[in-house]
Amino acid sequence: MLAFIARNMARPARLVKPVSLVKLPGRYLAHQEGLPHFPIPPLQQTLDKYLLALKPLVSQEEWSHTSEVVEDFRTSGVGERLQKGLERRAKKTENWLADWWLQTAYLEYRMPVVVHSSPGVVLPKQDFEDRQGQLRYAAKLIEGVLDFKSMIDNETLPVEYLGGKPLCMNQYYQILSSCRIPGPKRDSVVNYSQVKKPPTHITVVHNFQFFELDVYNSDGSPLTADQIFNQLEKIWGTSLQTNKEPIGILTSNHRNSWAKAYNNLIKDKTNKESVRSIQKSIFTVCLDGPMPKVSDELYKSRVAAQMLHGGGSRLNSGNRWFDKTLQFIVAEDGSCGLVYEHAPAEGPPIVALLDHVVEYTKKPDLVRSPMIPLPLPKKLRFNITPEIKSDIEKAKQNLNM
Incomplete structure (x- = not known):
């Protein structure tokens, strides 16, 4: 699935949705418990x-x-x-059917998730004047996702109706704090949103380097866009090296190959802790470097490729963790979008989230937040052995074919 939003649309950008789908106020559980079971045709x-x-x-x-x-x-x-x-x-x-469908259509499928099953979505192009523009937009986007998350957590999302009947909303609860995990014959999906202490951090990737960024204050309130921007500046300033191994590119490989490399990777305690942080995070934000400039006629194809696979190992493909359910991409040149791992949910929850975020990023910040000291974002470390280095090189070759 590729979704495009044109830059020059006169009306607010909307992703394509079924015209008969409507949303009405109502608490999720009040409708969910009364839904009929999935029928079996004669x-x-x-x-x-x-x-x-x-x-x-x-x-x-x-x-x-x-x-x-x-x-x-x-x-x-x-x-x-x-x-x-x-x-x-x-x-x-x-x-x-649900579990059979999940296992057969996704988790037992052995081809790479990149291109083969993970959709890319292109959001409206932004005009960043400088690095601060990129980081401020990323901060506002993060704030918008957290705003949507609060509706999920508080069960205040509008209930979707089709033909006058409420639809199942379960998949909205699967898209955040979730991640796919490779297995030798079948993958699995973990979800941390319903645990006793749900995650309060996101993952940020810049120059192939991964960071754990807490996005909630000690009182449980979400960070404001100003606070997030300051944290992103700290991340940017500590990840300027461009010679780091693209550990994330391992997730682009054939599932059996990645499963073998994964088990080898997490033998190391530091690596295991870093991987767990990514898996538990609410979502991922990829701060991409520039892509090669192309003509206006070719831009849509180029940006679609960036959202689907990152453009190759020499560009931004290592700036991803493709097993993560939601990865928002904000590039230096203003190209923005999403790549999402398909197993936890179909398209409607993703479309609803993106519609919300696109509109949210247009809202002005009316009040500047007081600058409360925040802990430094945590850099996730990886110990690269010769065997892991070899796995990375093989993943690069496979992606670039």
Whole structure:
């Protein structure tokens, strides 16, 4: 999925959404508990739809043969037995398909998440006059995401309706403080948003260097854009080296290769703590370096590539942790967007979040925040062994192919 918002739209930028989807005030749980379970279609309906979908894709001879196989499946009793098994499963779960879909469509899929499954979204281009402009916009974006998070936490998000009926809102609770973890045959997803002490930090990446940035004050209130800006300046000032190993590029590799490298990486205590910090963080912000300049005609293609994969190992692909559910990208040249790991959620929660953030970044800061001393952002350290260095080089080669 690629979503584009044009720079010159007269109306406020909106990502494409179903026109019949409406949002109405109401508390999430009040509607959620009354939702029907995911239905199971009758066996005959499933078989008819299967044949109908197959017909344009195969020859008449193949379709006739498949029709005979389907009829045998229906009349032999095998279809009925499997249908009853589905019905038993449906009685025990809210959605009999959800876990199977998650495992089969995403977590067992072994190709890299980069390009193959992680969507990129391009946000309106900004005109930054200098580095401060980039960091101030990033700070406002972070503040906007935290504002959206407060609606999730307080259950004040408008409930989505389709055809006059409320929709399931569970996926809104999966997009923050979550991360994919590689496995040798199947990946997994961890979510820290519902634990006893949820995370209060985000991850910031600059020049391939990762930082843990607390975004809440000691009293639980979120940092203001001014406070976040000052913290981002500290991060920028301590990450000017451009010769650091792009540890994040490991996450772009084939899932089996990355799983092996991951297990090797976290054998080291320091590495393990740094990886856990990234996984637990609410979301990630990538402060990208400039991309090669192109003509206006080619800009959309270039910025789409930047959001999808970072442009290659020599550019910004190492400035990512592609397993992280949400990664917001703010580049020096004003290119902005998002890449998100698809397993925890489908598109609607992401679209709603981005709509909120785009509008939020347009709001002026009416009052300057008092400058309360804040702890320095924590730089996440990685010990690079020769084996890890070799894994990084292989990931670079695979991404650049």
